[in-house]
Amino acid sequence: MPEIVSSGTIRLARGASATGPNILRQVLSLSMRPGVISFAIGLPATDLFPADDLSRAAADLLARQPGSLQYGEPSQLLKAHIAGLMAQRGVPCTPEQVFLTAGSQQGMDLLAHLLLDPGGQVMIERTVYECANGMLRKFVPEILAVPNDAANGIDLAAVESSLEGGARPAFLYVIPTAHNPLGVSLGLEARRRLAEIARRYELPVIEDDAYGFLGDDGADGAGGEAPAALRSFDDRWVLYLGSFSKILAPSLRVGWGIIPADLLPRLQALKHSMDIDTSTLSQALVAAFLEAGLLPDHLERIRAAYRQRREAALRALAECFPTGARWNRPTGGMFLWVELPPEVDAAELLRTAVEIEHVAFSPGVAFATGGGRHADSCLRLSYANLTPEQIDEGIRRLARAVRRALGQS
Amino acid sequence: MPEIVSSGTIRLARGASATGPNILRQVLSLSMRPGVISFAIGLPATDLFPADDLSRAAADLLARQPGSLQYGEPSQLLKAHIAGLMAQRGVPCTPEQVFLTAGSQQGMDLLAHLLLDPGGQVMIERTVYECANGMLRKFVPEILAVPNDAANGIDLAAVESSLEGGARPAFLYVIPTAHNPLGVSLGLEARRRLAEIARRYELPVIEDDAYGFLGDDGADGAGGEAPAALRSFDDRWVLYLGSFSKILAPSLRVGWGIIPADLLPRLQALKHSMDIDTSTLSQALVAAFLEAGLLPDHLERIRAAYRQRREAALRALAECFPTGARWNRPTGGMFLWVELPPEVDAAELLRTAVEIEHVAFSPGVAFATGGGRHADSCLRLSYANLTPEQIDEGIRRLARAVRRALGQS
Numbered sequence: 001m002p003e004i005v006s007s008g009t010i011r012l013a014r015g016a017s018a019t020g021p022n023i024l025r026q027v028l029s030l031s032m033r034p035g036v037i038s039f040a041i042g043l044p045a046t047d048l049f050p051a052d053d054l055s056r057a058a059a060d061l062l063a064r065q066p067g068s069l070q071y072g073e074p075s076q077l078l079k080a081h082i083a084g085l086m087a088q089r090g091v092p093c094t095p096e097q098v099f100l101t102a103g104s105q106q107g108m109d110l111l112a113h114l115l116l117d118p119g120g121q122v123m124i125e126r127t128v129y130e131c132a133n134g135m136l137r138k139f140v141p142e143i144l145a146v147p148n149d150a151a152n153g154i155d156l157a158a159v160e161s162s163l164e165g166g167a168r169p170a171f172l173y174v175i176p177t178a179h180n181p182l183g184v185s186l187g188l189e190a191r192r193r194l195a196e197i198a199r200r201y202e203l204p205v206i207e208d209d210a211y212g213f214l215g216d217d218g219a220d221g222a223g224g225e226a227p228a229a230l231r232s233f234d235d236r237w238v239l240y241l242g243s244f245s246k247i248l249a250p251s252l253r254v255g256w257g258i259i260p261a262d263l264l265p266r267l268q269a270l271k272h273s274m275d276i277d278t279s280t281l282s283q284a285l286v287a288a289f290l291e292a293g294l295l296p297d298h299l300e301r302i303r304a305a306y307r308q309r310r311e312a313a314l315r316a317l318a319e320c321f322p323t324g325a326r327w328n329r330p331t332g333g334m335f336l337w338v339e340l341p342p343e344v345d346a347a348e349l350l351r352t353a354v355e356i357e358h359v360a361f362s363p364g365v366a367f368a369t370g371g372g373r374h375a376d377s378c379l380r381l382s383y384a385n386l387t388p389e390q391i392d393e394g395i396r397r398l399a400r401a402v403r404r405a406l407g408q409s
Numbered sequence: 410m411p412e413i414v415s416s417g418t419i420r421l422a423r424g425a426s427a428t429g430p431n432i433l434r435q436v437l438s439l440s441m442r443p444g445v446i447s448f449a450i451g452l453p454a455t456d457l458f459p460a461d462d463l464s465r466a467a468a469d470l471l472a473r474q475p476g477s478l479q480y481g482e483p484s485q486l487l488k489a490h491i492a493g494l495m496a497q498r499g500v501p502c503t504p505e506q507v508f509l510t511a512g513s514q515q516g517m518d519l520l521a522h523l524l525l526d527p528g529g530q531v532m533i534e535r536t537v538y539e540c541a542n543g544m545l546r547k548f549v550p551e552i553l554a555v556p557n558d559a560a561n562g563i564d565l566a567a568v569e570s571s572l573e574g575g576a577r578p579a580f581l582y583v584i585p586t587a588h589n590p591l592g593v594s595l596g597l598e599a600r601r602r603l604a605e606i607a608r609r610y611e612l613p614v615i616e617d618d619a620y621g622f623l624g625d626d627g628a629d630g631a632g633g634e635a636p637a638a639l640r641s642f643d644d645r646w647v648l649y650l651g652s653f654s655k656i657l658a659p660s661l662r663v664g665w666g667i668i669p670a671d672l673l674p675r676l677q678a679l680k681h682s683m684d685i686d687t688s689t690l691s692q693a694l695v696a697a698f699l700e701a702g703l704l705p706d707h708l709e710r711i712r713a714a715y716r717q718r719r720e721a722a723l724r725a726l727a728e729c730f731p732t733g734a735r736w737n738r739p740t741g742g743m744f745l746w747v748e749l750p751p752e753v754d755a756a757e758l759l760r761t762a763v764e765i766e767h768v769a770f771s772p773g774v775a776f777a778t779g780g781g782r783h784a785d786s787c788l789r790l791s792y793a794n795l796t797p798e799q800i801d802e803g804i805r806r807l808a809r810a811v812r813r814a815l816g817q818s
Binding site: 006007008009015016019043055059062068070114170199236249253263266272279 | 426468476511523611644
């Protein structure tokens with residue numbers, strides 16, 4: 001035992017004291033109850049992970065390259081493959097512009113450390129991936145929340161008018177493709193305009209493209225490709241973040257940035273200061289998967305499965321959900337956004353949905369920047385990690401809970 | 410190609426503009442030249458990684474648990490094993506107090522975000538692990554550099570006098586066991602006194618114990634254990650950081666903290682904001698290795714090999730190094746600290762040593778807090794990743810370079 005059991009209040013940094021919505025932890029614990037069909041957490045499909053291919057690659061690497069267990073420099077092979085992949089997103093780049101990260105969340109955190117002074121100003125969509133707001137919180141920033149919606153994405157007139165009015169944020173964070181949570185993608189014209197705004201106002205834009213390779217045109221059936229990445233419209237002011245979490249496996253913890261070369265030394269120093277390096281083993285595993293040419297077929301398999309899951313969700317919503325509820329057709333990705341009549345409190349609905357109907361989702365308030373109440377009647381349905389049968393059953397359960405909340409049961 | 414090739418200066422955050430010594434990148438590139446025997450980088454022994462055991466564990470996990478490729482909650486099994494391990498360091502703790510990280514560098518960065526306001530005051534040894542200073546740089550802190558030396562470690566009278574004089578740092582960062590770069594360990598009495606100082610001044614102390622399981626009493630032969638961790642002398646003010654990088658493999662990117670329970674929710678939120686989670690696959694691999702009972706024998710194997718490598722280094726130093734050079738007997742770990750006569754500039758010596766003698770090391774200036782010049786004539790020799798034969802040959806080469814620098818050749 002310690003010689004002295006001690007006590008006292010440890011003073012925390014201001015950024016560590018800033019808290020997010022409590023709802024997130026509640027959602028997590030509610031959604032994990034046995035028997036619950038959960039649309040709550042943004043998980044890619046566990047049943048589609050290429051476990052056998054990764055297992056073979058791991059055995060081969062560990063037998064031949066003990067150095068893959070050591071610290072190491074970023075993999076040149078992986079960088080070269082990523083530069084090749086970026087062509088699919090319309091982004092020409094060289095391996096030297098590729099910056100390897102432990103996932104796109106780390107990429108985002110690194111870019112914030114690179115660009116944002118504590119207490120500084122940032123611009124972010126008012127309905128957005130909860131961990132982007134969570135990441136910003138420690139900087140105790142001045143937040144400029146920009147309107148967005150599930151039909152059109154970010155409101156570019158609002159961005160422009162804010163900048164025109166004198167706002168000078170350190171950056172704008174945006175998810176242009178298969179948005180989390182809204183499922184929407186910006187059209188080509190909007191991308192061109194956003195890039196133009198970035199240039200005009202010298203506004204760094206962090207493009208989170210975590211779902212870019214899973215984007216499509218939103219049509220049923222085979223589905224066309226997503227629009228080219230925002231970075232293809234400006235190679236200076238748009239800082240691109242990609243990830244293998246959604247197209248390969250989250251636990252590899254490998255993502256990347258495409259970053260102007262003059263920023264790379266500072267970014268490397270920041271990365272080093274945070275976690276030394278990205279796992280050399282994971283880098284080598286991803287590189288081996290890409291080198292073996294396995295990604296195109298794997299991507300096609302996930303994209304087809306996610307399209308099937310999306311259609312199952314849309315079919316069940318159309319069949320079961322009451323009048324007054326609205327939803328969009330996601331342009332790929334993993335998420336569907338449902339807007340219920342304003343009298344429904346989605347956080348309250350979650351509790352009854354889990355307890356009575358054994359179905360869970362994420363309430364809109366979890367994604368509301370700066371504690372906004374505009375999404376209080378909305379739900380995010382994450383459909384990627386459920387079978388079409390589970391999705392159908394889950395949405396039927398959810399429809400019953402919604403009817404009850406509307407007094408229609 | 411992008412429609413418009415753009416330009417302009419992107420404004421960086423103040424913390425990202427702060428730079429460290431250039432010497433580090435030079436050391437890295439010099440030490441990696443072909444034919445160079447490198448004592449430069451702090452690498453554990455590649456030849457001792459348990460690659461076969463990890464390969465078997467990976468194959469088993471990927472076949473049976475596809476969820477090990479998914480996002481996930483921190484592994485309860487791993488936390489339980491770590492709580493068990495901590496008994497070896499004299500620290501009683503429960504699995505609930507274990508906080509999993511992507512290595513102890515991340516643990517350090519997380520604790521700094523938890524405790525340190527930007528521009529705030531921190532206390533750190535004046536000769537210390539370069540990445541601790543690198544980590545602090547982005548906070549642009551006020552640094553209180555505390556004297557330390559290779560004979561006794563941190564100067565506790567100086568710590569006390571600074572606090573007595575009114576200093577109130579957010580924390581003190583210290584490596585009490587098998588210090589990087591000094592190779593020294595604080596004695597039991599000094600640990601007791603430091604814990605007492607922490608309590609009296611309510612000073613959070615971050616104990617970096619990355620080398621704790623590799624510590625010994627510095628004696629030749631079998632060698633006794635290292636002293637109990639600093640945290641065993643105070644369970645409130647001492648925040649403990651451990652790592653599997655030096656006792657298993659760096660590329661797993663798994664470490665841990667032992668942290669007062671009331672700080673854990675804030676720390677979890679910070680961790681989530683930085684990289685979502687620590688690789689579930691890596692967590693499961695480490696847990697499987699521990700569950701199979703493989704760590705004790707593996708640890709004994711590394712400890713024996715590192716002792717043998719230390720003795721080879723000490724023998725060669727005694728045989729070849731000129732009068733006026735001094736070094737200590739490391740109490741375990743991976744590092745030996747050599748002090749040359751003040752007329753030798755170690756950074757300059759590095760260049761001639763690599764170019765003429767094909768041997769590399771880290772010059773002391775790399776470890777000097779706040780750009781101090783007190784270590785300009787010192788060298789850190791990292792001996793863990795070389796065979797006794799390479800160590801012997803490397804130190805003979807280095808001795809020739811030193812003699813030349815002293816005008817004795």
